[in-house]
Amino acid sequence: MALKISNTLSGRKEEFKTLKPGEVTMYVCGVTVYASSHIGHAMSALTFDVIRRYLEYKGNAVRHVVNFTDIDDKIIKRAQDENVEWKSITERYIQEYLDWMDALNVKRATVYPRATEEVDGIVAAIQTLIEKGNAYHASNGDVYFRALSQPNYGALKHQSPDELNSGARIEVEEAKENALDFALWKSAKPGEPSWPSPWGPGRPGWHIECSAMALRHLGPQIDLHGGGADLIFPHHENEIAQSENLTGERPFVRYWAHNGLLQAKLVDPETGKSSVEKMSKSLGNTLSVGKLLEMGDPDMLRMFVLGSHYRNPLTYTDESFEVALTSLKRLKSVFAPHETWGDPDSTVGKAEATAALEQAVQTAKAGFETAMDDDFNTPAAIARLYELVRETFKGRDSGASGAALQKARESLAELGGVLGLRMKELPITNGSQDVEPFIKLLVDLRKELKTAKQYQLADRVREGLKGLGVKLEDRPDGTTWIFEK
Ligand SMILES: [Zn+2]
Structure with missing residues (x-):
């Protein structure tokens, strides 16, 4: 094209x-x-x-x-x-x-x-x-x-x-x-x-x-x-x-x-009225790049920018980065450290699920290129990547081969990389990197408790984590977990 x-x-x-x-x-x-x-x-x-x-x-x-x-x-x-x-x-x-x-x-x-x-x-x-x-x-x-x-x-x-x-x-x-x-x-x-x-x-x-x-x-x-x-x-x-x-x-x-x-909101100090104006040093409605970089994932601003077509004006609000971060989490979720994907070299899997995932990769790639060929339409290109994320999880749940799952993830990393997103290098952690080893420890402990038939204690671990915003999911190949908002 x-x-x-x-x-x-x-x-x-x-x-x-x-x-x-x-x-x-x-x-x-x-x-x-x-x-x-x-x-x-x-x-x-x-x-x-x-x-x-x-x-x-x-x-x-x-x-x-x-x-x-x-x-x-x-x-x-x-x-x-x-x-x-x-x-x-x-x-x-x-x-x-x-x-x-x-x-x-x-x-x-x-x-x-x-x-x-x-x-x-x-x-x-x-x-x-x-x-x-x-x-x-x-x-x-x-x-x-x-x-x-x-x-x-x-x-x-x-x-x-x-x-x-x-x-x-x-x-x-x-x-x-x-x-x-x-x-x-x-x-x-x-x-x-x-x-x-x-x-x-x-x-x-x-x-x-x-x-x-x-x-x-x-x-x-x-x-x-x-x-x-x-x-x-x-x-x-x-x-x-x-x-x-x-x-x-x-x-x-x-x-x-x-x-x-x-553009960003500007509040008149005298009247208290707010308006939306071009972000500019002379108006005083700016956010420095240095401040932004202290706010978490450095891909967040890129995600915010990619979410709108480049020719349109973009308005920065307090919620802008929350939305961008949620999108980024979705996109990078297949690279989250707690997810398991089986053997990347294994071709063993359900034939139908494997074929469907391989097809999804082709469709996503073609759709991504069509969107970008149309005056760099990044919001449409990202939509194709979301679809591939969904299909990748679906492929895992329905038994696609490890090799097909690996290929899907590599394609996501490549296409995300074309947009400059560090999919693998910068997996989303939402500032929670420090607590991940502890969660993993509790998940392992709960597994041992279940093996020892200490179900009441195992449930206490699960409920306790839930109360802290960590949701566990038991799967045939082990327990995964996600941060819930
Ligand atoms: Zn010039």
């Missing part, structure tokens, strides 16, 4: 065809490293991690570039507030970001270029744009891109320049020829970090760094460009204008993919 992907530029779902068969060039806008990342940033990283993993599962070699914006006003301000060099701020948050993404099982990008390490390429790009008449050195010392020099400026947002001008909140800057023009180079104010350029000391604007980095690390045209929906305008619109005029190649990006934003 062919993979289809929603392209923001065309506004349609299109078949995904890369410039070179079997290879994907992918650029995703990264973070500005002036503070700790919140789960909204992680959501974008998780979304494109799943997209990348699925492209790889389909047999593609993916070259994945994620930038760090390591110079801007907020970084300069933070450094001034802490009275340290700007570099110590950016180093701190880049390292923290990478550590947190590792903990979330986000695959490392092929390259993480930093704006301050790409200044040469950026300056060369700006110079070319000036020579071509797309940019100008203004009276205030800054260099601006002439937005209207790009034919169809506004195409990504599906608005005309007039609509953009009236709709967007654009700062009126006297030095600009047109309100839609945007800065490529910002001249340095006294005391600010700066780099030399033909237009005097200064630093690059935000938009140009992505064009220069994509060009340098991926080439003049790229297959897939991702980012949050809030980047469509002006950031990605500007990237198109810069890149296409710089290289003369169109389109700069073959497929534009944007994830919906993470």
Whole structure:
């Protein structure tokens, strides 16, 4: 089946065809490293991690570039507030970001270029744009891109320049020829970090760094460009204008993919009224990735993100993670340490049950791929995995062979892994890992009591555990147990 992907530029779902068969060039806008990342940033990283993993599962070699914006006003301000060099701020948050993404099982990008390490390429790009008449050195010392020099400026947002001008909140800057023009180079104010350029000391604007980095690390045209929906305008619109005029190649990006934003409840401290707003540092309705990682299974956030289609906005509430954790438990239940599955090499079993389970594996795999081929429909893909979990337990209960059970579990681990879930490596324990040996001890003790015909005491163990939320289930091959809510 062919993979289809929603392209923001065309506004349609299109078949995904890369410039070179079997290879994907992918650029995703990264973070500005002036503070700790919140789960909204992680959501974008998780979304494109799943997209990348699925492209790889389909047999593609993916070259994945994620930038760090390591110079801007907020970084300069933070450094001034802490009275340290700007570099110590950016180093701190880049390292923290990478550590947190590792903990979330986000695959490392092929390259993480930093704006301050790409200044040469950026300056060369700006110079070319000036020579071509797309940019100008203004009276205030800054260099601006002439937005209207790009034919169809506004195409990504599906608005005309007039609509953009009236709709967007654009700062009126006297030095600009047109309100839609945007800065490529910002001249340095006294005391600010700066780099030399033909237009005097200064630093690059935000938009140009992505064009220069994509060009340098991926080439003049790229297959897939991702980012949050809030980047469509002006950031990605500007990237198109810069890149296409710089290289003369169109389109700069073959497929534009944007994830919906993470929203969270915001309570007005004065009126007490609550509303749902985009999660943002400036609004103060954020949850840091570090806090999240203290809350238990690090796959929980991924599960929350996968539960909704990536293009839709997602709202975080207090219950969000409870729901995600319940789903995760269901999905990982076949890998719970207390479950027993018989000999994985044994082909002995009831023929009908074995055949039914083998069929269920095929059906789940095909259904999973159909769902993912349809613009990475993760909620539908996960539904196929739930079905396979059910069928696997059913297969065990109805006497499928150990080998068939093993194959079903391996398929679940593989497909879950395509979504980045650590099915085997991180079995669900709900923070109960510490008590498992004790439960096992009591289960063994109860077995001995039953053998010794001490039924009253054996029942006391069962009832006692039940009171603590642990349900025992006697099966022909032994006793299993689960945590009940
Ligand atoms: Zn960018």
